[in-house]
Amino acid sequence: MAISPARTNRTTDPMDVPDVVVERLPLYVRVLASFEERGIEMVSSEQLGSQLHMTPAQIRKDLSYFGRFGKQGRGYNVKALALRLREILGLDRTWNACLVGVGRLGRAIISYPGFAPEGFKIVSAFDMNPAVVGTTVDGISVDAISEIKPVVERLGIAIGIVAVPATAAQQVIDCLVEAGIGAILNYAPISAHAPGKVKIKNIDPVMSLQSMTYYLKT
Amino acid sequence: MAISPARTNRTTDPMDVPDVVVERLPLYVRVLASFEERGIEMVSSEQLGSQLHMTPAQIRKDLSYFGRFGKQGRGYNVKALALRLREILGLDRTWNACLVGVGRLGRAIISYPGFAPEGFKIVSAFDMNPAVVGTTVDGISVDAISEIKPVVERLGIAIGIVAVPATAAQQVIDCLVEAGIGAILNYAPISAHAPGKVKIKNIDPVMSLQSMTYYLKT
DNA sequence: GTTTGTGAAGGATTTCACAGCA
DNA sequence: TGCTGTGAAATCCTTCACAAAC
Secondary structure: OOOOOOOOOOOOOOOOOOHHHHHHHHHHHHHHHHHHHOOOOEEOHHHHHHHHOOOHHHHHHHHHOOOOOEEOOOEEEHHHHHHHHHHHHOOOOOEEEEEEOOOHHHHHHHHOOOOHHHOEEEEEEEEOOOOOOOOEEOOEEEEEHHHHHHHHHHHOOOEEEEOOOHHHHHHHHHHHHHOOOOEEEEOOOOOOOOOOOOEEEEOOHHHHHHHHHHHOOO | OOOOOOOOOOOOOOOOOOHHHHHHHHHHHHHHHHHHHOOOOEEOHHHHHHHHOOOHHHHHHHHHOOOOOEEOOOEEEHHHHHHHHHHHHOOOOOEEEEEEOOOHHHHHHHHOOOOHHHOEEEEEEEEOOOOOOOOEEOOEEEEEHHHHHHHHHHHOOOEEEEOOOHHHHHHHHHHHHHOOOOEEEEOOOOOOOOOOOOEEEEOOHHHHHHHHHHHOOO
């Protein structure tokens, strides 16, 4: 009876957290950061929910997959919760990424200033076009596609960003998977699929528009 | 007994179609287009499903919200189904859009060649910076934010694309809603909310990366 | 034989509602 | 009192499985 009746700490379990929950965590991290900036120390699920347009119950349930971070009657400590969620998401470190496809879009992605402050560093770029290979874009040298595997291994790159034309995208994705990449951010207008354990997210503004027009028809 | 026992044609009903279903329709449109290009006339839910990595049942169920488009034993007519889905989504016309925020990202969006072929035309741009107002970017003249409402009304703009810094985004979104915009594509790194019937989609590459890192921790 | 369209079953996610703690 | 954490209920979404149609 000396053993605590508390359930095992979920934080250490590899427990199956629904994907939808994981996808909401960055939202919480972001809103917590904004509370932190305003110097607020404690926050309730009610306050988080009104900020995010979600029910407080959902926030509490989501957090409960990872541990018990709140105090009854008081809420959550902003700084502590933000720190903990960052740890859980693996945001307490820097991640190396590579870009494939150095066209117009690819160049915009390399120059995008939003990645670095969040710990995502594009350290390498690849392209098929021999006229581009060997050049440097924003300090990143462009290599041939055939170099993907050795470079990914040498630089410890875990994330691939795909910005090639639709016709080349699946090939490039297969190539990245083969190289041992763990996550892919795909900007090509195909709903790409990555085999095995590799995570993939598609960013497709045209598809976003195409579903919204459904609700637009006067 | 003269009345057909068939249920009312859902196509004409304002029936409540789940959002998840609407979001998948553009996927179907796209894959049907690729079958069409290859000259294939009929296609089964099985074939569509293997192409899209979805179960055939889900595709059939999704389509059944809008009507009965298939023939037993044969499948779907590629051309006819594509046409019908485009109609349902409102893609059988052109949509005018405006861009708010003509910084680096905004310029990339204006120059992005993927919108026009799908019927989305950026016809107007706005910015807060007086140094940018009055200039022309890729043939689009940049107006002051205060001009949003009159311009949106005059040009019949239904879609707003937001590419301003996070701090200004919610203000801009409110302004677009006030101007009578029906759908918003938000590139600012906030999880924005639009009041009332206005649809909004957030495009946030950093958040996409931040949830994928959860699965990356070795 | 093949494949659709769809009720019913099953699974996943969200919300409810309240015991328990500060 | 105020708010969390969480089983149970409710809702939403996907898959099954089969009659009907070709």
